[in-house]
Amino acid sequence: MRVAGIVVSATVLTVMGIQHGKNVYAATTNWVNVTNNGAFNGPLGMAVDSHGDLFVVNSGSQSVEELPSGSTTWKTISGPFESPADVTVDGNGDLFVTNEGNNTVVELPQGSTTWKTISGPFDNPWGIAVDSHGDIYVANNGNNTVVELPSGSNEWHTISGPFNMPQGIAINAQGDLFVVNNSDTGSDGIVELVNGSSTWKDIAPTSAPIYPNDVAVNGSGDIFVTYFNHNTTAVEELPYGSNTWTNLADGQLVNYPEGIAVSSTGAIYVSNFANNTISEYPPAVPHWTPPVLTPEPVTVGHVNGQVIGDLGFNPAVAVGNGSYAGYIEERAAIEAGATFAGEGTNSAYLSSILDGSGVALYDSPVTAKEQGQFAALYQKLGIIPTWTNNTVNIGQGVSSLIKAHAPSLAIANYLVQMGGYSWPVAESQAQFGISNQVQ
Numbered sequence: 001m002r003v004a005g006i007v008v009s010a011t012v013l014t015v016m017g018i019q020h021g022k023n024v025y026a027a028t029t030n031w032v033n034v035t036n037n038g039a040f041n042g043p044l045g046m047a048v049d050s051h052g053d054l055f056v057v058n059s060g061s062q063s064v065e066e067l068p069s070g071s072t073t074w075k076t077i078s079g080p081f082e083s084p085a086d087v088t089v090d091g092n093g094d095l096f097v098t099n100e101g102n103n104t105v106v107e108l109p110q111g112s113t114t115w116k117t118i119s120g121p122f123d124n125p126w127g128i129a130v131d132s133h134g135d136i137y138v139a140n141n142g143n144n145t146v147v148e149l150p151s152g153s154n155e156w157h158t159i160s161g162p163f164n165m166p167q168g169i170a171i172n173a174q175g176d177l178f179v180v181n182n183s184d185t186g187s188d189g190i191v192e193l194v195n196g197s198s199t200w201k202d203i204a205p206t207s208a209p210i211y212p213n214d215v216a217v218n219g220s221g222d223i224f225v226t227y228f229n230h231n232t233t234a235v236e237e238l239p240y241g242s243n244t245w246t247n248l249a250d251g252q253l254v255n256y257p258e259g260i261a262v263s264s265t266g267a268i269y270v271s272n273f274a275n276n277t278i279s280e281y282p283p284a285v286p287h288w289t290p291p292v293l294t295p296e297p298v299t300v301g302h303v304n305g306q307v308i309g310d311l312g313f314n315p316a317v318a319v320g321n322g323s324y325a326g327y328i329e330e331r332a333a334i335e336a337g338a339t340f341a342g343e344g345t346n347s348a349y350l351s352s353i354l355d356g357s358g359v360a361l362y363d364s365p366v367t368a369k370e371q372g373q374f375a376a377l378y379q380k381l382g383i384i385p386t387w388t389n390n391t392v393n394i395g396q397g398v399s400s401l402i403k404a405h406a407p408s409l410a411i412a413n414y415l416v417q418m419g420g421y422s423w424p425v426a427e428s429q430a431q432f433g434i435s436n437q438v439q
Contacts (some may be wrong), residue, residue: 031253035277038074043271045086045187046259090130098125127169139166168214180212219261226257332372
């Protein structure tokens with residue numbers, strides 16, 4: 001059995017604290033230069049396919065450069081290019097490039113060596129994106145329009161909006177459309193059209209730099225935008241659900257950023273127009289440091305042994321009743337930061353997040369201590385039932401665990417406890433979700 005929606009991309013920076021006064025999970029990362037042997041001349045738009053292959057438009061050389069996943073050697077893709085501006089890859093692996101010089105879009109189907117020209121109502125076409133249905137979207141920088149070609153159709157449709165030199169364009173998994181306006185005023189610099197709506201909304205930072213260039217969206221819904229002008233170089237990130245933008249640029253390896261792309265693993269790529277280089281912001285490397293339990297008797301934060309005993313697991317009674325493992329679970333959960341606020345004064349609530357669906361744990365690879373620590377993590381992420389809301393969306397829960405870079409064992413345990421999976425299937429699904437994340 002497979003749970004829908006458990007494959008998501010990792011976030012770029014995550015700090016998850018679940019221990020009193022400590023970060024038991026933290027991850028950071030820095031920009032690196034991945035230009036290697038690439039001979040770039042005015043790099044502009046870029047894209048990453050589902051395999052992690054990176055494509056960059058080399059406008060000055062009238063070419064597209066490709067860096068295959070796992071390789072450090074760039075290779076040149078030739079084609080019918082005339083002042084190429086942007087590139088994208090659809091779900092089938094077909095490559096699309098906008099030609100600003102002759103107002104065309106060209107496509108290289110997967111497995112083919114022959115480019116084909118797609119005609120349309122283009123005027124300095126710049127940004128291009130393809131959604132999950134195969135619909136193509138192009139931003140016309142010359143006449144301030146966005147046009148759409150539905151999959152299987154030969155008729156382009158014009159999408160109206162607050163456009164002023166539209167340049168970068170992106171679409172997320174939900175079908176929401178994002179466009180950046182490369183105007184010199186900053187007004188409506190980044191606009192979003194939610195799927196099903198007819199109203200565009202401005203989502204630019206309050207103190208937005210002028211001249212936004214490109215936009216990308218990852219599988220978690222985080223938005224990334226490049227800016228450059230004489231005073232500002234920025235790679236702005238807006239995490240999903242947040243109203244706060246953060247500049248990720250370091251001022252050294254990011255130099256007049258033009259194009260931007262995000263891989264399924266969370267890596268961010270930027271093309272630096274000023275110095276003809278490509279920079280990568282690698283995905284965070286998680287560090288899992290479980291709390292260390294102290295010997296009996298124990299006082300954890302404001303919770304002492306007697307209170308723990310009141311919760312249903314007095315050490316002596318627990319051992320006598322053969323439920324010492326349950327006691328260890330609760331101690332571990334409390335020390336890892338699990339709380340009982342508003343959840344009653346007995347152990348029923350915590351037991352529910354430790355034991356979930358009641359699946360027997362005699363064949364579980366998870367120790368009692370790990371079970372408690374994982375329970376605290378589940379509670380911190382808000383993916384377990386409460387007294388007031390006993391429903392659980394398994395897919396969203398697993399997505400949250402993957403986004404937080406939780407150990408695969410914690411994900412498998414969640415599927416067993418909350419979804420009633422067998423351990424072999426749960427472990428397989430956990431590995432599948434981590435290794436097959438989507439952009």
